[in-house]
Structure formats: C-alpha cells, structure tokens
Amino acid sequence: MARTSYLCWSLLTFLLAFSTQSAEMPLNMTQGVTEISQQVYHLHMKIFYICCAIGVAVFGVMFWSIIHHRKSKGVEPAQFHESTKVELLWTAIPVIILIIMAIPATQTLIAMEDTSEADVSILITGSQWKWHYKYMDHKVEYFSLLATTRQQIDNKLQKGENYLLEVDRPLVIPTGKKVRFLVTSDDVIHSWWVPAFAVKKDANPGFINEAWTRVDQPGIYRGQCAELCGKDHGFMPVVVIAKEQADFEQWIAQEAATQAAAKDAELKLLAMNMSKEELMTLGEKTYMGYCAACHQPNGMGIPGVFPALKGSKMALEDLPAHIDIVLNGKTGTSMQAFAKQLTLSEIAAVVTYERNAWDNNTGDLVQAADIAKAQSK
C-alpha cells in the first residue's frame, strides 16, 4: 500500500508540474467589460465560495471520521441511526443558503433580460458556418467569416496568435451605448457568445431572440459559436470591435458609402465581360470562402453528406440549374441561397470556377449579366 501511494503521489506531482506551463490561460471566468458581466462574475464567485465552504465543512467531517473512526484504531461502532432535530437542521440551513444565492441571481437576471430603450439595434443571423450582421438603422450589412487559413488548421503553417478566434470582418459597436442584438438563424441553431459581455443567445431559425450590452472600454472582444451546428461548429468565431461613438459614426458612414458604391459598381459590371483568368481567380477565392467547407477544396464533397462537384452532372451539363442552386439554394438541405450573400460577379465567378476547376473542363464562362438575367426570371 505504501509503495502504491508513493507512486501515485509522484505521478500527481509530475502532472501538476506539467500543468503549470499554461500560465497564459486564465483559470477563471472573465470579469468582462460590462456592468452585467461584472455582476455575473461576482455572482459566480459568490456561489463558488459558498460551495467551497460547504465542501470544506462536509468533507472535513467525513475525513475526520475516516482518520479517527477506523476499525484499526480499535473503536467500537456507535449504533445511532436517526435524529429528527439534526435532520431538520440540515434541511433548513441549505434552504436559507439557497435563498441568499437566489436574491442577487434574480436581480442580475432581470437586468440582463431588459432589452428596452436600446440606442443601436443589430440583427445577427447565424448560418452554417458564419455570422451575418445587419445594422437596423443604417444601410450596412455584411458577413463575418473565419479568417484563420486552412493551412494553419491542417498544421502546415505556424498558427497565429488569434488562431480560430479571428474573422475577416468583425462586428463594430459604439462604446457607452445600449446595443441591442436581435439574434436569429438561417438554418440550424447557433449560439452567439461573447464572454466579455456575458452575452450568449441561441440563434433559432424562424424566431428572433433579444440580448443587449453596453461596453465602456474600446477594444477587440472575441467569442465563438456555442451551440453544435454541424461539421464546422468549431470554426465560426465572433469578433466584436467596440469603438468610441465618434469613430463608430465615421466608420458606419464610410461603410454605408462603400456598400452603396459597390452596388453601383455591380450594375456597371453587368455591361462588362470579365476574362477567364479574372473569373477563375475571383471564383477560387469565393469558392474557398463559401463553398469549400462542404464541397471540399478539391470539389470531392463528403460522400453521403455533401455532394461532389467534380465530375457532377450539374457542374458539367445543366448550367441553368447550376446557377439556380447557387442563387436560391435547395430547401431541405444544407445548400444555402447565396443570392444575398455574394455579389453578382462573385456568383458568376464561382459558377465559372466550378465548371472549369478539377478537370471539369467545360470551358463555360459565366458573366455577371447571366446571373442578373437568371435572377430576374
């Protein structure tokens, strides 16, 4: 026995020494940057300390027993087996402790769920596997995709500092304002979570949930999707940048102008034809960002889950059907409608790419005008 426990302790010491390397990971819940997240943190600590105190008391009595009331010490066992007084006492005391816990929890909860009188409203829509942000009071909306490269995930490149927690276009919110999030989904259930705000809200398809925050410190805050949403659930992070009110105003005005200009440019493009190289370059970029998660970078798909595009009938022959499925998706499957997610030229390019990449050498060139024509039908 002595030898056994010696071995066990040395193993434990080794493992503890091993664990001390990870000094960079916080060991506790974040305090966050909002009043609510501070309240949640303190609530968490309060319950934690109460649990510790109960644990020390109960386990203390138990280990006292284990050490002193053992047969090897020659003790005679007592024979008592009930005591109404004691049993009532240890039913009543926990009830009182629970009431003490419930009061602050109730107060915080009511504050968290009060989404009234918001200054800014943002519609957040989850879809497999990206977030879409739409500012309700401005003509600004965009998708936010994982920015970490495939090579980093596949261990072919050194992983960056914000590995899996970086996006191409973060959500931008003003500081000092009550920001209301309207959360919904286009396909399965997702959950929008930013630990620093203590906001986690499920995105349910067909329903809109509400949450809110008021951030006082400008900064970059990172989170992740928290509800299993299919294959790439681990790869749809949330990044929020909080800017001072003036910076936010400037940013959103510029963003609105850029998006309006892009729409005009799109119309002009209808009259122009892109070369095959241009289409293939833009097409590959779009494909990798929007299509490769399911259909795979090599166009082979995942048998039984996501169909292959390489050598498929649709990508080789039926062009109208090909354009239609990219534009409108296919109901009852994971294939999304990309008409609103991508520009006309991006759709034209990606269809061209799919019809010419991986030995799909159809030679078909699809232009933005073709897409516009298909859309107007």
Add this chain to the structure above:
Amino acid sequence: MSTVTTDPHAHAEHEHHGPAKGLKRWLYTTNHKDIGTLYLLFSLLMFFIGGAMAMVIRAELFQPGLQIVEPNFFNQMTTVHGLIMVFGAVMPAFTGLANWLIPMMIGAPDMALPRMNNWSFWILPFAFSILLASLFMEGGGPSFGWTFYAPLSTTYSNDSTALFVFSVHIMGISSIMGAINVIVTIMNLRAPGMTYMKMPLFVWTWFITAYLLIAVMPVLAGVVTMVLTDKYFGTSFFDAAGGGDPVLFQHIFWFFGHPEVYIMILPAFGIISSIVPTFSRKPLFGYASMVYATSSIALLSFLVWAHHMFTTGMPVAAELFFMYCTMLIAVPTGVKVFNWVATMWRGAMTFEVPMMFSLAFIVLFTIGGFSGLMLAITPADFQYHDTYFVVAHFHYVLVTGAVFSIMAAAYYWLPKWTGHMYDETLGQWHFWCSLISVNVLFFPMHFVGLAGMPRRIPDYALQFADFNALISIGGFAFGLSQLLFVWLVVKCIKGGEKATDQVWEGAEGLEWTIASPAPYHSFSTPPEIK
C-alpha cells in the same frame, strides 16, 4: 405460480432444474442471475466501445489543429460516445444489478416476469449493432450530439438518422420492459413481513427509478418519432416554416432528459447507501429521510427540464421558475450526503475497494453537485452553458458518480456472485489509478470551460492547448486503468479465496444469508423477516 409448488411433477423437475449448457443457456435463460450477468457483461463491453470513442476524441484534442480525424467524424464520435455511455453502459449496468440483487434482497425466487426479462435484454445487442453499424454508412453515423437537437437532426442530417431513431426505439422498449419487471417484482414478490419501509435502499431507489423510466421513456420515443416524421414524412413539428418550433424539440427532449439523468444516479444512491453502513459497521443514518429525499428528487426532476435551455430565449418568469426549482434539488441531495457522512461518524471503518469507490463517489459526486448548483444560477449559466464547464460537471456526476458506484457495486457483490474473493491488491491498484487519472481527466475541464472553450469542437484556440494535453493524458490513463478491472473480474470468476456467506463483516441484508456463490434459485421458500 402457487399451483407449481403443489404439483408433484413440477416439484420433481424442479430438483433437477439447473442452468442449461452452452450458448442456449444464455439465449433462452429466464433466470434473473443469468440475465443480470448478461446485462453487466454487455454494459462492460459498451463501456469499452464508448471509451474507445472517447480516446479518439481526446487524441484529436491532444493538440490544436486537425490531425487525426476530420470534423464530421469527430462529431460522430462525440454523439455516439454519449449515446453508448448513457444507454449502453450506465443504464444496462444498473438494470443488471437490479436483476441480480432485487430478488435476493426482497427474498424472492426470481423476477416476476422472467420471459419479458429475457426479451428486454436480448433486444439490446440489436439496438446497439444498428447504432454502431450506422457509423459505416456513406456519410457516417449520427453527428448531431447525443441530444440530437432539431433541425440539425432533421433537415440537416444524413440518412443514418433513420437507423439512430430505430435503435433508440429498441433501447426505450428494453428500458420500459426492465422497469415494469422491477415494479411488478417489488410490489408482488417481497417476502412476508418485508414492508415497504423495511426494503433495502437499493430496492427503494430502483423502485423510484423504474417509475421515472416508465414516465419518460415514452417521451423519448415520441420525440425521436417526431424527428423521423419531420425528416421523412413532411411534418413540421420543429420547423418554423411549417408552423413548428425548433425549441419545442428541446422542451420535449429535456422533459425526458432531465429525469433521465436521475435514472442514472438514483440507483447509485442505493448502492452507496448499502456499502457505507457495511464498512462503517453501523446502521445507515436516516433511512426514512433517504426514502423521502429520493422521492422528492424524482418529483422535482419533472420540474427542472428547462435549465438546460436558459439561452434559448425564454421569458424571464420561466427562467426564474426553473432556476428556483433547480436550486431546490440541492436540498434533498444534500440530505443524502449528510446522511452518508453521519453514517460514517463514530463508526468503525475499514477501507476495502467497494468502500474506497464509495468514499470517492461521495466526494466527487458532491463536487459535481456543486458545479450543478452553479449551473442552476441562470445569469452565470449564460457564461457556463455549452462550455467545458458543463462537460466537467456531467462527467463528475456520471463517471465519478454513476460509474464509480457501479464499480463499487461490482466489487461489493462480486464475492456473492462468483463465490470467490477478488484480488484486493489489484482492486486497490485499479481504484487509485482510476481516482487519480479521472481527476486529471475531468478537473482541468472546469478551468478550460471557465476560460471560454466551447464543447463539441474538434479544434481550439492556442490558449487551451496545455490544459487539453493534460486532460488527454488523464483520459488515456483512465481508459487503460479500466483494463485492470477486466483482469480482476476474470481472475475472480476463475478462482480465488473462497467467500463466506456473509462475505463482509458488517454486511446486513437477505442476500448475505444465502450461500456464496448464490444458488441458481435464491429463495424457493420465502425467508422470515424480523
């Protein structure tokens, strides 16, 4: 039944009636001990299959990046690991213990419905063959988590869903039949003089568990059927476009799911309440309050389901109701822990392996209870929900809770089952290796979760890397430690020191009055109850 004993031919037959030989014995058996053994061995096999899947998960998570499996397969592993462990390992283990022990504990010759007993076991291997076979389908097996939330399991799943639904149906039928058998046996076959309040606590906790099973397994059957019809027959229970609601799925699922977690822990309470008095050589403290506490936990379990769903966007009033009800469960659970500690107080304890597992159960299950209480606090739950903090919580209550209690039970009753004492040194090795590795495995998950790592992800941010490596080492060590248990059980079946009838110095109860190994038919004439 009573006509059997008055028929001389039947009596003569009875004299020669022993187990048949070979495979037929196991296929056709209606004997509660044989069926109990089948359940226990099946559960052990499933424990290793589900465990192997956990090893795949831990191997992938050993380092950041994708290196061993791709995300779609990773999701199949987390899903099937959960299903196998819940429905294949823990539940059949408790049913096996119920089969072996309830007739012996209440002074009955067998279970009340022996043919149904045979059937309820023998459909299980088919259920799990179907589930495991679905992994080899094109596109793989179920990958939507063991909770199979719609619409991920309906519109967005592949055709293995149909097999999943069918196998869950068979598991449900098996559980319901097992539960009916337990209730009928306890109500009808108790020895004269054994009133309800004289039943051993293991019998009591299983009695209550059986009612929970009958209440909620049909709900599970209903919800999987709704998934099936939504996917294949054009209904829209969970599809807003057709007037349904995906959150409805979660309400129905957790109305089954929460009582289900108590189904997996109440029999454990019964086991611990049998073992602690034996090795403390002192009667159980507060028998009556144990019965009442178990009943109130069972009743409360029907009122707390939505605490799994705080982030789905419920009205504040509903969130408050479910938070208060959930917190209330801490009271009867606390009573149980206090009673066990009071049983040890001023006893004369010894520390054989069953007692060691029971002590570890009390401490570690209570830690799982503490994190459960923290999770009940709705505002804090918004931060904990769907992170590794939850994973840590339910593995503390299910592994160091349910599984440790099953280990304790196996060690405690093995001498009665086999007639041989198990190897105490090997058992202590198994205990200490399991205890240390299980904590290296699950304790750091609390920190990883609080630091913000979501559950069910195949890859993670770099800050979580060191802790995940440590967790994986704990996982591999825990998995390997369980091989010691298999070795020990095989050794104990093959031979070993002869066990006495009472086996343990402080053991009390009818099962300790009959021979070791227990005769094929325990009590042909009912024993007298003092």
